[in-house]
Amino acid sequence: MQGLDERTRELIQRRVLKRVKDIPSLPQFVVDTLKKLDDPKSSASDVADRLSKDEGLVIRILRLANSAYYGLPRRIVSVTEAIALLGFKTVKSIVLAASVYKFMDSSFSGYALDRGLLWKHSLSVAFAAKHIARKCKVEEEEAYVAGMLHDLGKIVLNDFVRFGYGIIVRLVEEEQVPFMDAERQVLGFDHALVGGLILEQWNLPESYMAAARYHHEPEAYEEQQGVIRSIVDVIHVANVLCLMLGIGVGADGLQYYLSENALERLGISDVEGLMSEIVDLISQVDEEFQVGE
Amino acid sequence: MAQTIHVGMADLVAVKHPSVLVTLGLGSCIGLVIFDPKNKVAGMAHIMLPDSRESKSVPKPGKFADTAVPKLLQELLSLGALPTNLQAKIAGGAQMFSVPGKESGLLAVGARNIEATKKWLEQHRIPLIAEDTGGNKGRSIEFAVPQWTLTVKVLGTGTKEI
Numbered sequence: 001m002q003g004l005d006e007r008t009r010e011l012i013q014r015r016v017l018k019r020v021k022d023i024p025s026l027p028q029f030v031v032d033t034l035k036k037l038d039d040p041k042s043s044a045s046d047v048a049d050r051l052s053k054d055e056g057l058v059i060r061i062l063r064l065a066n067s068a069y070y071g072l073p074r075r076i077v078s079v080t081e082a083i084a085l086l087g088f089k090t091v092k093s094i095v096l097a098a099s100v101y102k103f104m105d106s107s108f109s110g111y112a113l114d115r116g117l118l119w120k121h122s123l124s125v126a127f128a129a130k131h132i133a134r135k136c137k138v139e140e141e142e143a144y145v146a147g148m149l150h151d152l153g154k155i156v157l158n159d160f161v162r163f164g165y166g167i168i169v170r171l172v173e174e175e176q177v178p179f180m181d182a183e184r185q186v187l188g189f190d191h192a193l194v195g196g197l198i199l200e201q202w203n204l205p206e207s208y209m210a211a212a213r214y215h216h217e218p219e220a221y222e223e224q225q226g227v228i229r230s231i232v233d234v235i236h237v238a239n240v241l242c243l244m245l246g247i248g249v250g251a252d253g254l255q256y257y258l259s260e261n262a263l264e265r266l267g268i269s270d271v272e273g274l275m276s277e278i279v280d281l282i283s284q285v286d287e288e289f290q291v292g293e
Numbered sequence: 294m295a296q297t298i299h300v301g302m303a304d305l306v307a308v309k310h311p312s313v314l315v316t317l318g319l320g321s322c323i324g325l326v327i328f329d330p331k332n333k334v335a336g337m338a339h340i341m342l343p344d345s346r347e348s349k350s351v352p353k354p355g356k357f358a359d360t361a362v363p364k365l366l367q368e369l370l371s372l373g374a375l376p377t378n379l380q381a382k383i384a385g386g387a388q389m390f391s392v393p394g395k396e397s398g399l400l401a402v403g404a405r406n407i408e409a410t411k412k413w414l415e416q417h418r419i420p421l422i423a424e425d426t427g428g429n430k431g432r433s434i435e436f437a438v439p440q441w442t443l444t445v446k447v448l449g450t451g452t453k454e455i
Contacts (some may be wrong), residue, residue, distance in 0.1 A: 111449075246321070246322050253429055255429045
């Protein structure tokens with residue numbers, strides 16, 4: 001295979017790391033808000049006040065909270081109401097999801113993802129993960145956020161994948177290696193690794209980092225038990241099922257492995273039944289996917 | 294101007310006027326078109342899974358191959374199609390990579406979707422005249438009425454007409 005020469009690869013690796021470093025952190029008021037939402041002594045209006053600094057963010061939070069998925073009896077118009085009806089825990093994951101929206105709100109042509117598709121995919125994996133987590137007795141909200149964040153590495157690696165696309169695709173086709181392995185061979189990084197680096201930089205809990213890092217290769221995560229093990233497995237399965245359902249599928253397509261061990265560990269035997277449930281679930285949140293308006 | 298109609302997940306649409314029927318994002322799912330070129334009637338279904346397992350209520354018959362084919366047929370006939378004129382084309386049914394040495398039937402949803410859709414077409418004596426199925430890539434499709442061409446965009450690769 002005709003690859004990139006050593007010097008080009010080194011240059012790419014340095015530039016990927018530089019781009020990761022350049023990703024802005026989550027705004028301080030969001031970080032503070034997330035802390036507030038963890039503190040049982042906080043008041044709803046306190047949280048709402050902090051968020052009111054960013055009107056766009058509040059609108060996104062309310063759209064997510066009003067999604068048919070949560071089945072609220074009426075349309076809510078304030079963060080205070082969202083907290084009253086959904087609780088701190090759910091609102092916390094919604095705030096985090098809404099905060100990463102701006103990073104995903106563009107097209108990522110290296111992956112052939114039109115504008116909105118990475119958001120749609122991430123949100124769908126988030127809801128699918130929450131659903132699987134509930135069935136498998138894993139922490140739901142943690143699964144939701146991990147799902148939202150699993151593909152974040154694509155926002156950085158996109159330009160480099162576009163650059164090395166011809167070689168990556170040839171490698172996948174001729175040697176039948178997963179798209180991510182080809183990324184790693186050609187660019188020195190893959191989107192899962194880069195996603196893990198971004199989340200590390202954001203100082204988010206380890207489970208989100210591990211889920212991003214290992215979402216295509218759950219076996220590479222060493223721990224055999226524990227909460228993080230389960231979150232990694234849930235995100236792996238949720239992502240694969242969303243890809244099979246064609247939700248936000250891009251140039252990398254279905255060119256990844258599915259770990260049957262992950263299914264086994266979670267105790268999932270009826271894959272088609274689960275896919276069917278996820279179709280119904282995603283149809284409910286469909287209106288959330290209209291972006292750009 | 295031909296009207297563009299999006300056929301979402303598990304949806305099914307039949308038309309009797311110039312249109313472009315579009316399905317964006319097929320993974321293991323099947324985009325099925327059935328049409329009667331003489332009476333200028335066509336329909337598209339976005340099939341997600343092979344089998345409804347005879348579950349009593351299927352609110353979206355487009356979701357399963359066994360419910361989508363008869364429902365689409367019924368809608369086409371009600372728009373004036375004749376059973377003997379009908380033809381079909383399909384695209385989709387991609388698979389995840391299988392771990393070497395661990396071929397699993399459990400995950401072969403793409404292959405099962407292709408097989409089930411073909412079986413139900415045959416059952417209703419609708420000839421399948423073109424297909425672009427299998428592989429490991431995502432697809433998007435457009436069906437032009439009344440040109441009867443199915444344009445398949447293989448994501449990240451290119452476009453073909455079948």
